Amino acid sequence: MVKLDETLSLFQDLIQEMARKVRSMHCLAMQIMESGDKEKALQLIQLDEFVNRYEEEINDRAQDVLALLSPVATDLRIVIAGIKTASDLERIADYAKNIARYVIKNGPVAPCIRPIAQQIGESFLAMFDHTIEAYQARDVKKAFQIPEEDEVINRLLEEVHAILKEALKNQKIDDSIIPTVGLLRNLERAGDHTKNICEHLIYQEKGQHIDFD
C-alpha cells in the first residue's frame, strides 16, 4: 500500500470514529428525552467537547496530507470531503447537546408526544447509520437514496405540529409544551446535516456538486 493510501485510510477511520461518538451522543439524547435524567444530560454536554477535538484532529490530519503528500483527483476530494464531513458531524453533535440543555431546563418530553419523538429519533439514527455505512463503503448509489429518508423525519415533525395544535385546541395541554417543537427541530436539523454528508460523499467519489435541499 502506498503511503498516501495508508494515510487516507487512517484519515477516513478517524472520521468514522468521530461519527460513532456522534451517534452515541444522539442515543443518549433519545434516552434523556424520555427519562429527563439531568446527570446523563450533563454527561452528554461534556461528550461534545470530545467531538469538537475530533474535528480539530481531522483538520490537522487533512493539513498534513495536503502539505506532505500532495494528493490530486479522488485523493484530494477525499481530504476536502473529509474536512466538510467532520464539520457536519460536529454540528450534528451540537444538536444532541441542545437536546441535553433542553432537558436540563424543561425536563423530559411531554408524554403526549413521547412516542412520536422516539420515532423521530429512531428515524434520524437509522438515516445517520445508513450514511456512515455508505461513507465507509464509498457507496454513491446509497448516498443518492439516503436523503429520501429525511422526508420521514420531516413528515413526523409535521405530525407533532398537528398533535400539539389539536391538544391545545381541546385544552388538553397548556402552551408550555410549545418549546418541545424546538427540541425536535434539533433532530430535523441533524437530518439536514446528515444529507450534507451524502452530498460530500458524492463529491468525493464523482466530483459532482449535488444539493439535496
Add this chain to the structure above:
Amino acid sequence: MENCFEIENLNLYYGEKQALKNLNLSIRKNCVTALIGPSGCGKSTFLRCLNRMNDLIEGCRIEGKIMIQGVDIYDPKTNVVDLRTKVGMVFQRPNPFPMSIFENVAYGPRCQGIKDRRILKEIVENSLKQAALYEEVHDRLHESAMGLSGGQQQRLCIARAIAMEPEVILMDEPTSALDPIATSKIEELIEELKKSYSIIIVTHSMQQASRVSDDTAFFLLGEIVEMDTTRMIFNQPKDKRTEDYITGRFG
C-alpha cells in the same frame, strides 16, 4: 484558440520496435502543454519529433503528419534548419557552449547571418531579459558561460532559444538537474514566456506539470491515454490509468 501543432496518425519505429503508436493531437498556441508518463513511454521521443531531432537516429522511421502553420514538418521540402529556428529546444542538462554569455546567445542569430554588432547586442539583451537572466549577468556578458550556476546556465539556454524568435519552445525535463530555487525561477519564466511562445514540456514531476501547464497529455507505452486541460487531468481524469499514474499508484 489557435493551435501551434496538429499531429495526425503519428507512428515512430526504432528499427522493429514501435515507440509511438498512432498519435493524434493538437497543441494549443501560447499555452504550456505538459507531457507526462513513466520512463520509456515515448514522451521525449514525441517531443524530439516536433523539431526532427530523431532524424539522426539510425533505424528511426516516422509515419504520419506533424503540421506547423499548415506545413508538414516531415515533408521532404521542409528545411530542417528553418524548422529548428521556429521550434527551439531546451534540454534536461544545461548545455551552454564553451564561450562567453554574449556569444552563447548571439550564436544563433550570427549563424542566421546577422553581423551588425549593435543588432546582435540588442538581441542578446532582449533575450536575456526575457529569460529573466539579464539583471544577474549584465556586468559580465563577456565572461565564460561555464561560470554560471546550473539554474543560470539553463536560463541562458532558454535565452539562446529565444534569440531565434521561435514559435515554440520544447523543454525536455528542464529542471530535473536544478535545485528548488532555480526550478521555481524556470517555472516563473515559463509562465511569462507563454505570452509570446507556445511551450511543450516533458516532466516527471506531477506538481510541476500541474503548476506550469495549461494542457497535459498522459503517455503510456507509446500511446496517448488521455489529453485534456491540466485542470481536468489533475481533478477528474477520465481514464483510470491516468488517475493511477498521477496519484502514484501506477504499476
